[in-house]
Amino acid sequence: MTKAKIRVLIVEDDLVDRMACRRALVQNPEYEFVLSEAETGREGLQLAHAQKPDCVLLDYHLPDLNGLEFLAELRNDLGEIPVPVMMLTGADNASVAVEAMKRGAQDYLVKDVNRQYLELLPAVIQRVLRERRMLMEKKQVEENLVQAEAKYRFLVEQIPAITYTTALDEPGKLLYISPQIQQLGFSPEEWLADPDGLLKQIHPEDRALMRAEIARGYESGESLRCEYRLFTRAGEVRWFLNEASLVRHASGEPLFLQGVLVDITKDKEVEAELHLHRRRLEEMVANRTTQFEKQTEILKSANTNLANKLGACTQAGNALKKYADQLADLYHNAPCSYYSLDPDGVFIQINDTGLNWLGRTREEVVGKMKFTDLLTPASGKTFLESYQRFKEDGWLRDLQLEIARKDGTSLSVLLNASAIKDAxxxxxxxxxxxxxxxxxKFAEQVP
Structure with a gap:
């Protein structure tokens, strides 16, 4: 069976000690130790940088450098010691060995007169390498976590919605909130410093409902979904949809609540218009029905045809009411599409809602299609004019456009956007x- 190889650099000016270390390692039955030797500190430093061994056995007393000076010069540009070092000291230098550990040595052995340290040498080297490997793995995990957090934060901060996380031990306490909170005139730092930052801005008529929904979500572990009004710093009232879910550890243990706040003020305005339209339709139908009922009471004995017309009008009124209800449901639950464009108007990213609307795949759109490729000619001209101004002003509000879907149908959309600029x-x-x-737009055409 092939033994695993361990490359060891022995930096020792005493030939007898070097040979003793060599014998102790070569005779080890578990590993094949590949050895290099240096008699001086300078030679050892050259070999350490050139060969990059798995471990360095370093004698403290060398002709040109002591062990602490060797460690100092071994450090790389980042101030790190790139290879584990085990210090070999005399029995009277235990305090020096401890200092070497503080300066970066991984471990040390005391060279006793009976040379019993040679019996421990292979096992100690294995332990040093195992600890080094665990340290490097931990460092890699930490770097991966930092990169993952940076990527998540970048993605979160690109969408117009306000993203947040809250603690479970203190309901309502924010752990993170995205810079989009500036839409309300507040900085993230203000809300993070104030445990009641969110609750204080909720409309008084909506606070009880919001508290009840939060409590229900915490107790049941179910997703949170509710709508309520928030005050901006300037006192303006805006409607928001709050959707949040409980994030759990792989073991199932709940960690925190993560959610988004989406501004649905425009949806609410449309919903109010539809409600008013529906009420007017109902009043018209009711008035018409009353008129026909009166006429029917007077003429029912002589005019059955008029009664039939009354029934037809009643059915028409019910159909209009049903249609208005369907429109209200559509607008109330209408999703929105998030996406980003580069300076040339090419898609950088787009969510699945937008792709479903377009009838296209992400491979077709991202990095390949311009937004104008999806617009009707008239809307394309309107968008190009607005996009140029938008790149200068930084904001685009309520721009209505017509999108040509892949299947040939068209889609009317309302566009809002903010610009990201460099320093x-x-x-x-x-x-x-x-x-x-x-x-x-269809509803507006109904008389």
Whole structure:
């Protein structure tokens, strides 16, 4: 069976000690030790940098350097010692060995007069390498976590919605909130420092409902979904949809609550218009029905045809009411599309809602298609004019466009966006939100 190899550099000026270390390692039955030797500190440093051994056995007393000086010069540009070092000291230098550990040595052995340290040498080297490997694995995990957090934070901060996480031990206490909270006129730091930052901005009429929903979500572990009004710093009232879910550890243990706040003020305005339209339709139908009922009472004995017309009008009224209800449901539950464009208007990213609207795959769109490729000619001209101004102003509000889907149908949308610029003020990309207003435009045509 092939034995695993361990490359060891022995930096020792005493030939007898070097040979003793060599014998102790070569005779080990578990590992094949591949050995290099150096008599001086300078030679040892050259070999350590050139060969990059798995471990360095370093005698403290060398002709040109002592062990602490060797450790100092072995460090790389990052101030790290790139290879585990085990210090070999005399029995009277135990305090020096401890200092070497503080300076970066992985371990040490005391060279006793009976040379019993040679029996421990292979096992100690194995332990040093095992500890080094565990340390490097931990460092890699930490680096991966930092990279993952940076990637998540970048993605979160690109979408127009406000993203947040809250603690479980203190309901309502924010752990993180995205910079989009500035839409309300507040900085993330203000809300993170105030445990009641969110609750204080909720409309008084909605606070009881919000508290009840939060309590229910915490107790049951179910997803949170509710709508309520928030005050901006300027006192303006805006409607928000709050959707949140409990994030759990792989073991099932709940960790925190993560959610998004989506501004649905426009949806609520459309919903109110539809409600008013529906009420007017109902009043018209009710008035018409009353008129026909009176006429029917007077003429029912002589005019059955008029009664039939009354029934037809009643059915028409019910059909209009049903249609208005369907429109209200559509607008109330209408999703929105998040996406980003580069300075040339090419898609950088887009969510699945937007792709479903377009009838296209992510491979077709991202990095390949411009937003104007999806618009009707008239809307394309409107968008190009607005996009140029948008890159300068930084904001785009309530732009209505017509999108040509892949299947040939069209989609009316309402576009809002904010610009991301670099430190020099140059436009980098957009943060865009698109609402489907196809049904809304149709409703406007109903007399």
């Amino acid at each position: 020099a003020g140059r436009f980098v990309m957009s943060r865009s939100m698109m609402f489907d207003i196809t049904d809304s």
